[in-house]
Amino acid sequence: VSFTPGGLDCSISFVSHVLGKVCVHGRQKEILSVLVPRLTDLTKSDCIWQRICWRLVECVPDRWMEAVVLGFVQTAPRADVLSRLLGNLVVKNKKAQFVVTQKMLLLQYGHTAAVLQNLLGYLALDSLRRALLIKVLKELLETWGSSSAVKHSPPEQQQYISKAILICLSHLKEPEIESCRQELLTSVMEGVKCHLDSNLPQIRRLGMIVAESISSKINTDGPVLKFQYEEDDEARELKSLLVQTPPFCVVPSPPDDDRNEKADAALPGVLEGNKKSHPAAAVKPEEESDAELDSDDDLIPYDMSEDKELKTKAPVYIRDCIEVLTSSEDVDKWEATVMALESLVRKNPAAAREVSVELAKIVLHLEEKTCIEGFVELRQRAQVAILTADPIPVAKYLTSQFYSLNYSLRQRVDILDVLVLAAQELSCPKSHGKTKHSDVQKPYIQLLPGSDSSKDWRRIVDERIKSKTRRFATGRSQVERASGPNEFNSVAGHFFFPLIQHFDRPLTTFDLLGEDHFVLGRLVHALAILMYLAVNTVAVTAMGKVLLEFVWALRFHTDSYVRQGLLSCISSVLLSVPAERLLEDVIEELLETQSWLGDVVEKDPDGDCRRLALQNLLLMENLKKKLKTVPS
Secondary structure, three states: OOOOOOOOOOOOHHHHHHHHHHHHOOOHHHHHHHHHHHHHHHOOOOHHHHHHHHHHHHOOOHHHHHHHHHHHHHHOOOHHHHHHHHOOHHHHOHHHHHHHHHHHHHHOOOOOHHHHHHHHHHHHOOHHHHHHHHHHHHHHHHHHOOHHHHHHOOHHHHHHHHHHHHHHHHHOOHHHHHHOHHHHHHHHHHHHHHHHOOOOHHHHHHHHHHHHHHHHHHOOOOOOOOOOOOOOHHHHHHHHOOOOOOOOOOOOOOOHHHHHHHHHHHHHHHHHHHHHHHHHHHHHHHHHHHHOOOHHHHOOOOOOOOOOOOOOOOOOOHHHHHHHHHHOOOHHHHHHHHHHHHHHHHHOHHHHHHOHHHHHHHHHOOOOOOOOOOHHHHHHHHHHHHHHHOHHHHHHHHHHHHOOOOOOHHHHHHHHHHHHHHHHHHHOOHHHHHHHHHHHOOOOOOOOOOOOOOHHHHHHHHHHHHHOOOOOOOOOOOOOOOOOOOOOOOOHHHHHHHHHHOOOOOOOOOOOOOOOHHHHHHHHHHHHHHHHHOOOOOOHHHHHHHHHHHHHHHOOOOOHHHHHHHHHHHHHHHHHOOHHHHHHHOHHHHHHHHHHHHHHHHHOOOHHHHHHHHHHHHHHHHHHHHHHHOOO
């Protein structure tokens, strides 16, 4: 780029064409890493160079404009520099406006927060461009509050849009917020509902953080939204975007020597001020000490070091536990019973079997009378102990109650968790069950702790694949595990089939295929785990056939958590059902499933679903290889 002095006109359209051609061929970094710093220096104080730079980008043909604009946005160090280099390009050029306000914000989501700061800060720095900033904010909020977008877009894109919304809000002035406050509040409330309805913990949490931040920005005087969530680095990063970055125009700092001299000159004054303030602070307590004297200070406190807390004795018999839990008004005795119930059932399985269903009903409906630490876990462990002591009658009762009226969603999810935990314990050797039942206190499917909803399931599948892999080595690679009968073998059908039987029958208060898709997701994951634990059981082939039909009926479900569970079900079928039975009994279902899995790998918006589908296709390839190696 050159400028001819003496008032002569010059055209830089050729240079614009060269710049566009280079950028569209993917060489933005090479050319702009040299060009942008040079233009930044030239345009700092020279308005003629600013006009030259504006003409440079304005003369780029529309077919290359996207590559040039994207390169400038990514290379510019700050928003004020980008504003000097591009000028009002987005106002004058429709292609540039589309790239900046639509494509980079709504259609792409791979840019960093720094690029978003540059982009939206550029829109905020000129009065002509601020109208576009408000327009962008409304479109972002519309997308953020769309239930369809929340269901079908990946979590990474939703986080990207959330960051863009918060950065936009940080640039709005009070009069601008006031002019569209009601519209913003409406969009926020719609978006919160969509995010809280999601089955994915990270999406729900993202909705809470963003709604809380937006509410604090637009309701400076009135009440604001407050949610309970873990405050981690991600939450702090999102909230920090609501605070505008340091001033765009950086004032040149004085030389280091001058700055050090000024700091040294200011330091004695600060130290002196601190020295003066300390004596006053030290004197104040002495002045108040006499006034706060109390006549009771002379009394000698009573020695209670030897005192011991009186503990209520827990019931010794299971029938006594039933009486305490149903009718006792003694709170201490009730607490002691809740804490001792699991161990009592495990010590007396014969006595527990006599009243197993009655006891299971009581514990299922048990509500916390007092504040007991870990009450939910204690209740769950007691339910698991009852179910493992008498599997068939209790499993029949729990599975029948899952589809009954007048149960909360929380109770239905508790039933699924208890069935999964009990199945896991029954499928382990008895020597492990006695020593390791404390290791399975929490269900495989966690609600909130992890961002990956099926991470534990994937760990199980990976371990199973690893166990089927042949490795040649000298010596023993691992300690031999204890062996024993699989007690889940004879009862697997009682856990599995009643759960899968009535999923498509809506009740007055429970609709799995409708608004209660969260419980459907938990049900699907529970069925996948039960299928995995049923390996080598008599009913495993029948279970696999029914489960594949269940998956086929729900394969197009809109919720990604449900689809992840369905793909996990396929993994469990491929890993648990013997290959011979798969190839003889369910070959048609497998071929249909394979075609669907190919579509999931190519088209599903959720990354976890694509990964699980690819894993299932690899397992199917192994089945084909096994079929080819079998002699005809």
